[in-house]
Amino acid sequence: MKEDIKKVLILGSGALKIGEAGEFDYSGSQALKAIKEEGIQTVLINPNIATVQTSEGVADTVYFLPVTPFFVEKVIAKERPDGILLAFGGQTALNCGVALYQSGVLEKYNVRVLGTPVQAIMDTEDRELFVRKLDEIGVKTIKSEAVENAEDARRAAAELGYPVIVRAAYALGGLGSGFCDNEEELDVLVEKAFSFSSQVLVEKSLKGWKEVEYEVVRDRFDNCITVCNMENFDPLGIHTGESIVIAPSQTLTNSEYHKLRELAIRIIRHIGIVGECNVQYAFDPESEDYRVIEVNARLSRSSALASKATGYPLAFVAAKLGLGYGLFDLKNSVTKTTSAFFEPALDYVVCKIPRWDLGKFHGVARELGSSMKSVGEVMAIGRTFEEAIQKGLRMIGQGMHGFVENKELVITDIDKALHEPTDTRIFVISKAFRAGYTVDQIHELTKIDRWFLQKLYGIMCTSKELHKLTIDNGQLAIKKEYRNPDNCQSSIVNCSLLRKAKRQGFSDFQIARAFGLEGNIEKGMMQVRQFRKEHGIVPVVKQIDTLAAEYPAQTNYLYLTYSGTENDVQYQGDHRSIVVLGSGAYRIGSSVEFDWCGVQALETIRKEGWRSVMINYNPETVSTDYDMCDRLYFDELTFERVMDILELENPHGVIVSTGGQIPNNLAMRLDEQHVNILGTSAKSIDNAEDREKFSAMLDRIGVDQPRWKELSSMEDINEFVVEVGFPVLVRPSYVLSGAAMNVCSNQEELERFLLLAANVSQKHPVVVSQFIEHAKEVEMDAVADKGEIVMYAISEHIEFAGVHSGDATIQFPAQKLYVETVRRIKRISKQIAKELNISGPFNIQYLAKGNEIKVIECNLRASRSFPFVSKVLRINFIELATRIMLGLPVEKPNKNEFDLDYVGIKASQFSFNRLQKADPVLGVDMASTGEVGCIGDDVSEAVLKSMLSVGLRIPEKNILLSTGTPKQKVAMLDAAKMLASKGYNLFATGGTHRFLEENGISSTRVYWPSEEDMEPQALTMLHERKIDMVVNIPRDLSAGELNNGYKIRRAAIDLNIPLITNARLASAFIEAFCTLGMDDIQIRSWQEYK
Secondary structure, rough: OHHHHOOEEEOOOOOEEOOEEOOHHHHHHHHHHHHHHOEEEEEEOOOOOOOOOOOOOOOEEEEOOOOOOHHHHHHHHHHHHOOEEEOHHHHHHHHHHHHHHHHHHHHHHOOOOOOOHHHHHHHHHOOHHHHHHHHOOOEEHHHHHHHHOOHHHHHHHHHHHHOEEEEEEEOOOOOEEEEEHHHHHHHOOOOHHOOOOEEEEEEEEOOOEEEEEEEEEOOOOOOOOOOEEEEEOOOOOOOOHOOOOOEOOOOOHHHHHHHHHHHEEEEHHHHHOOOOEEEEEEEEOOOOEEEEEEEEEEHHHHHHHHHHHHOOOOOOOHHHOOOOOHHHHHHHOOOOOOOOOOOEOOOOEEEEEEEEOOHHHOOOOOEEOOOOOOOOOEEEEEEEEHHHHHHHHHHOOOOOOOOOOOOOOOOHHHHHHHHHHHHHHHHHHHHHHHHOOOOOHHHHOOOOOHHHHHHHHHHHHHHHOOOOOOEOEEEEEEHOOOOOOHHHHEEEEEHHHHHHHHHHOOHHHHHHHHOOOOOOOOHHHHHHHHHHHHOOOOOOOEEOOOOOOOOOOOOOEEEEEEEOOOOOOOOOOOOOOOEEEEEOEEEEEEOHHHHHHHHHHHHHHHOOOOEEEEOOOOOOOOOOOOOOOOOOEOOOOOOOHHHHHHHHHOOOOEOOOOOOOOHHHHHHHHHOOOOOOOOHHHHHHHHOOOOOHHHHHHHHHHOOOEEEEOOOOHHHHHHHHHHHOOEEEEEEEOOOOOOOOEEOOOHHHHHHHHHHHHOOOOOOOOEEEOOOOOEEEEEEEEEEEOEEEHHHHHHEEEEOOOOOOOOOOOOEEOOOOOHHHHHHEEEEEEEEHOOOOOOOOEEEEEEOOOOOEEEEEOOOOOOOOHHHEEEEEOHHHHHHHHHHHOOOOOOOOOOOOHHOOOOEEEEEEEOOOHOOOOOOOOOEEEEOOOEEEEEEEHHHHHHHHHHHHOOOOOOOOEEEEEEOHHHHHHHOHHHHHHHHHOOOOEEEEEHHHHHHHHHOOOEEEEOOOOOOOOOHHHHHHHHOOOOOOEEOOOOOOOHHHHHHHHHHHHHHHOOOOOOOHHHHHHHHHHHHHHHHHHHEEEEEEEHHHO
16 A cells, blocks of 8 residues: 555644644654655645744645645645645644545545545544444444534423533534533524534533543554543543543543443444544443543544653554554554554553643633633653642642642632632642541532542642651751650651652642741752752652563653652763753743754754753653653653752753743753753843843943833832823733733723732832834844854834734744844844853844834743744754854854745734633733744735634625724725725724725724614624624723723624734735735745745
8 A cells, every 4th residue: 555655745733722732743743754754755734834843854845824625725736645644633634634525626636545534534523423323333422413503402402401512513622612501501602603613513411420531543454452541630521621631540440441442442443443543431430331422533632642641652653554554563663672563551640731821811711611721731740640740730830839838729619619610620629628628528519539539638638747847957857836845856757758748749849838948948948859868868760661661671751750769761971961941831922832942952962963851741742752852851840850850861061042931940040050051151041031130231231122110109100101101011020810911001091900900019019111102023033152143033023012922923034124223133132142142042022113223122042933934044043053052163154034035924823712701802911822934925925825824714795894093093094995996895883984984985884882772783793694804903991992892802703703903914914815816825835935
């Protein structure tokens, strides 16, 4: 079979979004490796420019185009591949592939689907077919009915009996789904679900059952193995992507485990999967009864987790099986000695915890349910459940130190908080134990298995014991209030409690806090660390060898634990290691682009003959793939753990500049321990991160910056505002509501924000800075060597300043900057690089208005736009930076951005459709979950490609405009004229309607929700599907405006209608689709733009 395949097309998953994130960069990269090994040519379609799979040397040809049937067909026509892979790009690729199959495109060009046949995909995706298929072999599924309209949905729900769950077919991560307890709730949800899919399922809810999942592999000769089974910590009713997951399952009995395993294999044999898939079960532990929830005929987020949890490279094996190999032909490429036809056995526990960033959104609903909201995840490995879960809770990076010893949560009603899950429920359990709840009471309220609760209770008991101790003169002692007066000996305590705490995953920080060493907690931690090391309580390094040590196997895939006696690794002590610190959990503001940077650094280190070592704990990433480096520590990026590893590894140096903010924040503390930080010194990093120091330095070298002050009373704030004038940017140093920054445009807004979000006081000052309106924001990404710039890239935002740089649409090379502006930016950047003596990557953000230039901030690390500028320029900035950090000579590349004949546009992907109730408006806080980057001959072509890639559509006929302030109305005037002359029907709210009329553009007036008795109502038109695109530009944040505008923006998102909330971006997109049609877009690969 593989003999006649010469060229394969792979569909990627596009921008990272909630429900479809970095795990598909990982599975796609593995698939490409597996196919390349066979000498087959690879073509990849994926507009996500920040990923590793779209880098040089991974696929032979890359197209930065939307993954939609229209573009994929054009690429097929041009490239004429023999085969196509659909299972490696999430739901996006799967749906696109099914559409191409049904429309006959694949047949027309004679393209073979490799791996699972399309019919089998349809059997798992279409609910009715799925149920019918499983009925044939007598496997139980959840009672459900597929309906095509709202009336049938009401009837089906009445027949099944409430509570029911509603979900859209062919949707991703539970998009458009939820629970309904009555008909009223049903009507709201059904309308939303129909806007994402033509088929909606109504099914009986089994809330409170256990959710268990099996990953299964099958080849075309019908050989099957199960690679991993996992169970959710939370019971059914919370989407798997939102739940804490434990692998292998801990609470199933042997007979239950084998029963479900046998069923999973029977199901995938019957459906005819080739490659990998997962089977999700609902399981009732009382009666041993089960239901199959769903089967995903593709690699899913849980298969990335399973690959990382077991060391069995699922995506790699699935790609090989798709080419026609059998399991018996393949070796497990991690262990290299065992066959792939072998079920992994684990001698450790893995715990996955999701990371939410709900604080970044205004008004978002915090309850968790059947629709996914998390933006990333972490995976912790330990020898006990307690160790793994406490590690994991630290890894999420949300200010928690484990299950205990955290800041007290303020909860008014513990029962309610236990019963209705939110993103902090695990900490509510901790609080409930402390408040005297029993395991049984918590089980009744949460339906979480008693086994887990019992273990968590054990952590709480250890914490109570630790609270009785302290460290006195370097010895463990009992605190005065607990001492027994008769027995003076009891003040010296043995270490077994400390060892037990470490086995349960307590960090030095938690122990120091329990010991009451709060005064100077960093000093306290060092005391605990010192004591531990003196008494031989240190972690050991264990390898994941997938066979629980039954067979000899050497892997480079490691974790640290306190349950063990010896290291599995022989350390050479040759100082030839270079340690790269990874970027941790994906979150808003730090995602796959830093993984790209880490991987490029590892590759350069390897190429130059050093030993590459990675520390990271994100299972979705390529950097944690087994063959990316010489040693992978799948462990925490805390100071404590990094020091544990560095003491064993004894490296030549550490790179902290490619992993975003987490490693950057460790620089100073590592430096104090005399760790060799490669590149820019820790002192310089601190000088750039610390506002006061950085600001003073800019003043010293005569560089302009927006005026700012740190103030601690309302009087001082008002006085400063009188000096600089509104608008101002306010950043509280201590945040209550999660709204971290805000632009205030008048006195009333300023006071409301400060009252709501931050109590201004001596202890909690706020930083107020002048906000410059209508200014361009310009970014400089660069690499320097001992203070001298070697390579730079200047890019320009389409939106004016005021939209966070991670949300802005960026054009590179800059298109509309004065030559004088560019010259000044280069001059200032040179001064800053020299002053901070930078070696390695850095990024500076500028404001440009007229010819005035001000510096906003400077990061002495790689920024999120590094992959974008590297790929558009075709010069790898991180490779250059890594060579400099290794002390190798580099020569300045001889090309620069002003020679390019094309332009790249980086656009942001938002996931507001997942975040119920959040206001989809952009501001100074970042809200996007991912990005795409497309290349075109001119700005319009690149804008059109990138906007289509993030899910906007070219509107058919009707466009609703409400365009904000007079200045914004003027900015939109040319675009409105274009729309009118193209024959679009314009609908506009009051002020906009008048403005268009005055300028001779006809439009139909529609009314705001608050203008109740008037017709036509804007909202009604949206609900009746009469509008194809909404441009809604908020005037300011005054309350009424927000309610009106908010209702329209939210309706557009919930009904899946393209929405733009920025005048400059709207103008650029409108100009693009008015001057170019779909057929004018060039189908050119990245390799063809020279």
